Amino acid sequence: MPNPTAAMLVIGDEILSGRTRDANMHHLAGRLTEHGIDLKEVRVVADDPRAIQEAVKALAGAYDHLFTSGGIGPTHDDITAENVAAAFGLPIGVRDDARAILEAHYEKQGLEINEARLRMARVPEGATLIDNPVSGAPGFTLENVHVMAGVPKIFEAMVEGLLPTLTGGQPVVSQTLRVERGEGDIAGPLGALAERYDALSFGSYPFIVNGRFGVNVVIRGQDEAEVTRAMQDLEKAFPA
Amino acid sequence: MPNPTAAMLVIGDEILSGRTRDANMHHLAGRLTEHGIDLKEVRVVADDPRAIQEAVKALAGAYDHLFTSGGIGPTHDDITAENVAAAFGLPIGVRDDARAILEAHYEKQGLEINEARLRMARVPEGATLIDNPVSGAPGFTLENVHVMAGVPKIFEAMVEGLLPTLTGGQPVVSQTLRVERGEGDIAGPLGALAERYDALSFGSYPFIVNGRFGVNVVIRGQDEAEVTRAMQDLEKAFPA
Numbered sequence: 001m002p003n004p005t006a007a008m009l010v011i012g013d014e015i016l017s018g019r020t021r022d023a024n025m026h027h028l029a030g031r032l033t034e035h036g037i038d039l040k041e042v043r044v045v046a047d048d049p050r051a052i053q054e055a056v057k058a059l060a061g062a063y064d065h066l067f068t069s070g071g072i073g074p075t076h077d078d079i080t081a082e083n084v085a086a087a088f089g090l091p092i093g094v095r096d097d098a099r100a101i102l103e104a105h106y107e108k109q110g111l112e113i114n115e116a117r118l119r120m121a122r123v124p125e126g127a128t129l130i131d132n133p134v135s136g137a138p139g140f141t142l143e144n145v146h147v148m149a150g151v152p153k154i155f156e157a158m159v160e161g162l163l164p165t166l167t168g169g170q171p172v173v174s175q176t177l178r179v180e181r182g183e184g185d186i187a188g189p190l191g192a193l194a195e196r197y198d199a200l201s202f203g204s205y206p207f208i209v210n211g212r213f214g215v216n217v218v219i220r221g222q223d224e225a226e227v228t229r230a231m232q233d234l235e236k237a238f239p240a
Numbered sequence: 241m242p243n244p245t246a247a248m249l250v251i252g253d254e255i256l257s258g259r260t261r262d263a264n265m266h267h268l269a270g271r272l273t274e275h276g277i278d279l280k281e282v283r284v285v286a287d288d289p290r291a292i293q294e295a296v297k298a299l300a301g302a303y304d305h306l307f308t309s310g311g312i313g314p315t316h317d318d319i320t321a322e323n324v325a326a327a328f329g330l331p332i333g334v335r336d337d338a339r340a341i342l343e344a345h346y347e348k349q350g351l352e353i354n355e356a357r358l359r360m361a362r363v364p365e366g367a368t369l370i371d372n373p374v375s376g377a378p379g380f381t382l383e384n385v386h387v388m389a390g391v392p393k394i395f396e397a398m399v400e401g402l403l404p405t406l407t408g409g410q411p412v413v414s415q416t417l418r419v420e421r422g423e424g425d426i427a428g429p430l431g432a433l434a435e436r437y438d439a440l441s442f443g444s445y446p447f448i449v450n451g452r453f454g455v456n457v458v459i460r461g462q463d464e465a466e467v468t469r470a471m472q473d474l475e476k477a478f479p480a
Contacts, residue, residue: 013441013443013460014443014445014458015265015266015269015282016269016279016280016281016282017269017270017273017279017412017414017460018266018267018268018269018270018271018272018273018279019414019443019445019458020445021266022265022266025255025262025284026255026258026261026262027258028258029255029256029257029258030257030258031258032258033257033258039256039257039258040256040285040286040291041256041283041284041285041286041291042255042256042282042283042284043281043282043283043284044265044281044282044283045280045281046280046281047443051280051281073423073427073444073446074423074424074427075423075426075427075430075431075444076427076430076431076434076435076442076444077434077442077443077444078444106424111422111424111425114424114425114428115428116423116424116425116427116428116431117424117427119427120424134448135448135453151446151447151448153448154448172257174257174259182351183313183314183315183356184314184346184351184354184356184357184360185351185354185356186315187313187314187315187316187354187356187357187359188354188355188356190315190316191315191316191356194316194317195316201253202316202317203253203254203259203287203317204313204315204316204317204318205254205259205260206313206391207391208374208375208391208393213375218254218259220253220257
């Protein structure tokens with residue numbers, strides 16, 4: 001059976017302006033691979049209602065899961081929750097359970113829950129909450145869309161809470177061979193090998209270190225024994 | 241006049257599997273902002289013909305420029321060039337000028353241009369070449385799509401060659417204030433300020449350092465004097 005598929009939507013002007021380097025995509029990609037969910041596409045859009053709604057509709061419709069990152073804080077530029085709700089045509093409002101979580105969190109710190117913080121208790125109708133052990137304010141899952149925070153520590157904590165609740169497939173295993181030759185030198189034999197093992201995927205990732213070219217060849221597949229056989233053939237073709 | 245708009249398309253299984261952390265998006269975002277081109281959307285797709293063609297059609301149609309990264313090397317998994325051509329319904333083949341560049345590059349290193357390397361001289365009909373001072377093999381511009389390499393050093397060199405040929409708008413200037421308070425504390429007054437300066441954009445980027453919450457507030461706009469005025473008001477609202 002093929003693995004479940006997923007997309008990710010990163011929401012935030014700060015990524016597109018170059019101010020902030022996104023870290024959540026790389027983190028989620030690795031954790032999904034380990035869990036046996038195939039990440040097929042990522043989009044990054046601005047803090048813009050239409051852009052968010054269109055991306056949510058397209059990606060939630062095309063894949064088994066959509067994971068979002070960013071835009072669920074208390075400030076005026078945090079507009080993810082209401083636009084995910086709008087993408088499904090559902091109302092959103094402050095919910096008692098989310099409000100209770102926030103009140104308990106701020107009480108511990110001697111802080112009051114003001115109007116801005118209360119924004120973070122708004123949950124679309126029918127959603128379930130995603131736990132936030134770092135800063136209280138929960139994420140949520142609406143249909144197949146998992147809405148999480150943009151701050152990496154909070155995003156990562158939410159992913160750890162969420163993943164065990166999602167059915168994974170067969171994790172993809174990979175093995176890598178570092179070849180100290182130019183990509184153009186190895187392309188012919190590598191292509192032939194990739195054709196022979198058509199259930200596996202062969203990736204060729206060139207690098208430059210100290211002005212010298214090399215390639216990391218990565219073989220990926222769900223059958224570990226077959227990946228190992230292909231790697232042995234690869235090593236024979238390109239001895240160190 | 242509004243700035244030209246742009247999208248980016250990152251092509252590569254290795255990003256989606258979590259093996260490689262993309263660096264080109266952050267680099268391009270910063271350079272475009274400096275050049276006065278507004279990056280509006282980024283997509284990451286796999287080495288898959290249909291995914292590449294659909295993304296190229298959607299993004300080249302929606303924005304003034306599309307910049308792509310990855311998949312133009314000599315190996316079997318490098319399929320960007322032919323799929324960009326296919327997205328425009330144009331033929332692709334080895335072109336003499338691109339071939340001459342490659343031959344000169346490999347001759348200097350005492351290497352032969354084999355069949356695999358010749359793949360990198362394939363250029364869609366009507367494209368212009370983008371110079372690659374690092375490893376010879378050129379990128380190309382087809383209509384409003386700029387096709388560049390995935391290896392960061394090569395990507396960055398191609399961007400530096402390409403940008404001066406593109407008309408930029410007014411660069412966006414930004415100023416940042418670091419506030420050592422929780423986002424929920426500042427959200428109310430910040431939102432009011434953002435409403436008052438409606439030609440500027442106010443971003444609120446929370447962080448956690450040593451278990452303490454703080455916020456970087458970023459004010460962006462094309463009119464530097466107005467950004468400075470807004471920043472002075474912000475500093476009054478949140479004194480250090």
